[in-house]
Amino acid sequence: MDGIHDLGGKQGYGPVEVDADETPFHHDWEAREWGLAQSARTPGITIDWWRHCRELIAPEDYLGRPYFDSWAQTDFATYIEAGWMTVEDIGRPDAVGVGAEDDPPPALTLQQVLQEDHSHACRFDAEIDAEPLFVVGQQVITASHGHAGHTRLPQYARGRRGTIQACNGAHVFPDLSARGIEIHQYCYSVMFTADELWAEASGSRDKVFLDLWESYLSDDNE
Amino acid sequence: MSSKFDAGKVAEIHQHLHSHLPSESALRVKALETLLVDRGLVNPQTIDAWVEAYTDQIGPKRGARVVARAWMDAEYKKRLLQDAPAAIDELGYLGKATAHLKVVENTDQVHNLVVCTLCSCYPFSILGVAPAWYKAAAYRSRAVRDPRGVLAEFGVTIDDDIEVRVWDSTAELRYLVLPQCPPGAEDLSEDALTELVSRNSMIGTDRNLVKS
Numbered sequence: 001m002d003g004i005h006d007l008g009g010k011q012g013y014g015p016v017e018v019d020a021d022e023t024p025f026h027h028d029w030e031a032r033e034w035g036l037a038q039s040a041r042t043p044g045i046t047i048d049w050w051r052h053c054r055e056l057i058a059p060e061d062y063l064g065r066p067y068f069d070s071w072a073q074t075d076f077a078t079y080i081e082a083g084w085m086t087v088e089d090i091g092r093p094d095a096v097g098v099g100a101e102d103d104p105p106p107a108l109t110l111q112q113v114l115q116e117d118h119s120h121a122c123r124f125d126a127e128i129d130a131e132p133l134f135v136v137g138q139q140v141i142t143a144s145h146g147h148a149g150h151t152r153l154p155q156y157a158r159g160r161r162g163t164i165q166a167c168n169g170a171h172v173f174p175d176l177s178a179r180g181i182e183i184h185q186y187c188y189s190v191m192f193t194a195d196e197l198w199a200e201a202s203g204s205r206d207k208v209f210l211d212l213w214e215s216y217l218s219d220d221n222e
Numbered sequence: 223m224s225s226k227f228d229a230g231k232v233a234e235i236h237q238h239l240h241s242h243l244p245s246e247s248a249l250r251v252k253a254l255e256t257l258l259v260d261r262g263l264v265n266p267q268t269i270d271a272w273v274e275a276y277t278d279q280i281g282p283k284r285g286a287r288v289v290a291r292a293w294m295d296a297e298y299k300k301r302l303l304q305d306a307p308a309a310i311d312e313l314g315y316l317g318k319a320t321a322h323l324k325v326v327e328n329t330d331q332v333h334n335l336v337v338c339t340l341c342s343c344y345p346f347s348i349l350g351v352a353p354a355w356y357k358a359a360a361y362r363s364r365a366v367r368d369p370r371g372v373l374a375e376f377g378v379t380i381d382d383d384i385e386v387r388v389w390d391s392t393a394e395l396r397y398l399v400l401p402q403c404p405p406g407a408e409d410l411s412e413d414a415l416t417e418l419v420s421r422n423s424m425i426g427t428d429r430n431l432v433k434s
Contacts, residue, residue, distance in 0.1 A: 008339030008390065009367045013359040016375045022421055024276055024351035029248035034276060034351060035269035036255055038318075044224040051341055056233045058240055067342070067357045069247040072254050076243070077235045082225040084261055087238045090253050104259070107267035113275045117317040117347055121307070124322065124394040149229065152392040154339050156366065168322070171393060180227040187393050198367055206386040208366050211393035 001052070001148055002155060004059040009156035009198065033068040038113070040105075042078040048178035052150035053077045125169040125184065132186045132214070138164045139220035140190060142212065150178030153216040156197060157208075161220055162190040165209060173213055186214045281350030284315045285398060286419035288348060290412045292325075293403040303327060306398065310348055317347025319396050326389060327400040328429065333380055335373070335426035336389045336397040337365035343391035345398055349424060356425065366390055376427040399426045407433040 007013075025031040041050070054062075054074040062070060079085050108116065134140060144159035152174045170184035192208045194201035243250045258264040288310055292299035302309040306323040310316055323345055326334040338344070339362050344352040355361050364372050369386045373379070380386055389397045401423040407415060410433070422428035 005340060007359055007363040008337075010359075010363040011367075013363045016355050016360045016364070016372055017358065018376055019354060022282065022353070024281065025273070026354070027248065029251040031273040031277070032255055032269060033251045035272035036251070036258065036264060038272040038276075039268045040258060040264045042225065049225060049227055052229060053232050054341065056229060057236050061236070061240060063359060066247055067354065069250060072247075072251045073236070073239055073243070075254055076239055077232050078225065079258075079261075080235050081228060081232050083223040084263070085257050087235065087242050089257060090239075090242060091244060104262045105265045105268065107265045108271050110271045110274050110279070113268065113271040114279060117275060117280065118314070120318045121316045121321040121347070122394075152340060154390070154392065156339075157390075168393070168395060171322075174393075178227070180225065187395075189395075201367075205383075206369060206388070208388045208390060210390045211395050213393075 001055055001150060002146060003055045004057075004062045005055040006155050008154045030066075030068040033072050037071055037075065038117075039108075042075070042082050042084065044082065045078055046172075046177045046180065046182075048150055048172075048174040049180065050074060050078060051174075052178040053081070055150065124172045125187075126172075128170040128184050128186075130170075130186075132167050132188075134164045134167070134186075134188060134214070134217065134219070136164050136166060140164060140188075140217040141220045142190075143216050143218075147175070149175060151175050151216075153212060154210070157192060157210055157212075160192055160196050162192040162196070162210075165189040165191045168211060171213070173215070175213075175215075187211055188214070188217070190217070276346075276351055280317070280347060282348075282419075282421035282424065283416070284310075284313070284350075285345075285348040285421070285424045286416045287313060287412075288315065288398070289400060289419045289424065290415035292400055293408075293415055294412055299400075302400070315348050319344065319346045319394075320348055322393075322395045323348070323398060324389075324395055325398050325400050326387065328402050328426075330402075331383070332385050332387060333373075333426065333429055334387045334389060334397075334399045335365060335369050336391065336399060337362060338391040339363070339366055340390075340392060343394075343396060345396035348398060349421065353421070353425075373427065373429075376422065378427065378429050380429070399424050401429065401431055404431045404433045 166189040171187040194204040194206040
């Protein structure tokens, strides 16, 4: 999706607001949203669907609202789409919801959530029968066009020549995972020279690395 | 009740939410928490525990410990560069978003910088909650295109003969920069070394650490 979220290389966003403060949360509501997102996620969804739902936020809200606020909006959208609540329920705590009669989930202690964080080290890779199409050192070219759905090939790296740096194994393919379909496909670290990506980087020694799935790539010599 | 993965419907929902949600962030999050508690999906005490975990227990001190150990122990560093998830798990730090961690090493010739241009991917279980600038449009848009300019805004000047490698976290792989040990610090204890490692040096927006 050529959405507002695809920010790599876009211009006009000004200097970085460097903030030496390392406090994780600056407002109580940020901490609540963080904790909410760790405590529950809409049953049955995938991380890629959640990301896509965040990408679908209207551009003025995506850019104009604080970061954790966009998490809350995304959570609302995923729960509403899946039927757990309606837009009209918001701000009406008396609205009787589906699932309201079920026992609430147990209260976890600090030790239990630390355990859970450890067990949340989810892997996204799997063994597949196919052999990788590309080998380390091979020159590849990325797809020229995106599509309307979720993808992890950013606009700035489309139709560009790069070099396979590593094969990371077969990972869940996000473009389909965002539609609830789980297939695994080889995912490669691909190196691009800065001057392949940016006109003003002519002569630069700098490099940009992206992790890209096999179907985003073709052999550059074909 | 399950998602139909209907993007068109979600775009419509966002439009409704735009006009329907309370005006302040705090009220929006409160409304969400209230509904999720009501629906039996969340226990508020569990939220408290997660906040406590990522305020007091899980944060950049973990990453700093990993870096300090790699500086002290060449064998550990080797394992860290080869199989970072296993190496951080030796310290019990494997967790959220680090199952596919990769460690990239700074040298005299190379400086590494990490970004997520498409969202805000970050190795939570070793660095905690990402800083605000990491999630902001200015950093996400410019880190891949003008890394040296971005670094200058952090007070970091990179000599022309050093190669800058920018890692855009487009997959579930996450990156931790292994900064260089400050000159003269080689003989310090692991605890003392840990104090020298800044959070930003592990993202790549800091480079020349100093022995304090």
